[in-house]
Amino acid sequence: MKESLLDILCCPLDKNDLELEDAAYDEGEVIGGALVCTECGERYPIEDGIPNLLPPDMREETPA
Amino acid sequence: MGLDDRRDREPDVYQPAEDSALLARAACDRVGENELVLEVGTGSGFVAGRIADETDARVIASDVNPWAVRQARRTDVETVRADLVAPFRDGTFDAVVFNPPYLPTDPENEWDDWMERALSGGEDGRAVIDPFLETVDRVLAPDGVVYLLVSSLTGVDDVVGRAGEEGFSAVAIADESFPFETLTVLELLR
Numbered sequence: 172m173k174e175s176l177l178d179i180l181c182c183p184l185d186k187n188d189l190e191l192e193d194a195a196y197d198e199g200e201v202i203g204g205a206l207v208c209t210e211c212g213e214r215y216p217i218e219d220g221i222p223n224l225l226p227p228d229m230r231e232e233t234p235a
Numbered sequence: 236m237g238l239d240d241r242r243d244r245e246p247d248v249y250q251p252a253e254d255s256a257l258l259a260r261a262a263c264d265r266v267g268e269n270e271l272v273l274e275v276g277t278g279s280g281f282v283a284g285r286i287a288d289e290t291d292a293r294v295i296a297s298d299v300n301p302w303a304v305r306q307a308r309r310t311d312v313e314t315v316r317a318d319l320v321a322p323f324r325d326g327t328f329d330a331v332v333f334n335p336p337y338l339p340t341d342p343e344n345e346w347d348d349w350m351e352r353a354l355s356g357g358e359d360g361r362a363v364i365d366p367f368l369e370t371v372d373r374v375l376a377p378d379g380v381v382y383l384l385v386s387s388l389t390g391v392d393d394v395v396g397r398a399g400e401e402g403f404s405a406v407a408i409a410d411e412s413f414p415f416e417t418l419t420v421l422e423l424l425r
Contacts, residue, residue, distance in 0.1 A: 172315075173313060176295070176315070179295060179323060179324055180315065180322050180323065180324065181322060181324045181325075182322070183317065183318065183321035183322040186324070186325065215322075218301075218316075219305065220308065221304050221305065221308060221314050221316055222315055222316065223316040224316060224317045224321070225299065225316055225317065225318055226318060226321065229299070
């Protein structure tokens, strides 16, 4: 993901701002790390460069 | 990516079909310069990729399916794994585009796999359309619009009615008939 995506994203639970933590970069793109809600502290992982912003109760849901 | 280009297809991802092509064409004709566009439920990324290629809009594509966001990322659009519009800021998008799961489905056959989720709209065909209509308003910019694909199998009038309850007026901007359904692209305005 581009870092500028942070201007568009918010916490899916409480709609507050997200902060990038433990970022790993490749050719100017963020490919790893986490987005953390500045209000509730929920962590959203960045997987293969794609932020997973599903709420925690949907995150583990994987149909067969 | 063309309709016949299947090199990068993921087996658990809805691949572009007639509905995708109709929606892409309608959206490309209307998206203005420098707009910010979100495609919800992007699947293969075909529609988002077409809008990114044919307009100078910045296009964000989201899907709940991890395989879909991976395939969509290969079309060079920015991708986010998300539940509808939940993780996007208020008042952000000039246009939100959605080809929803819309086939009315027997509840006993549901949610078995990702492909089922890409197609099934529950018993009335609106299991995903309704929550989308209830939440999309929050992320639209002041003059923002929604381009929503609807099938006659779901019932265009029912969807227009639900959209009206959420404060949208609907205009049909494109349609195409097939032996078993007619596809319509609705433009929803506030």
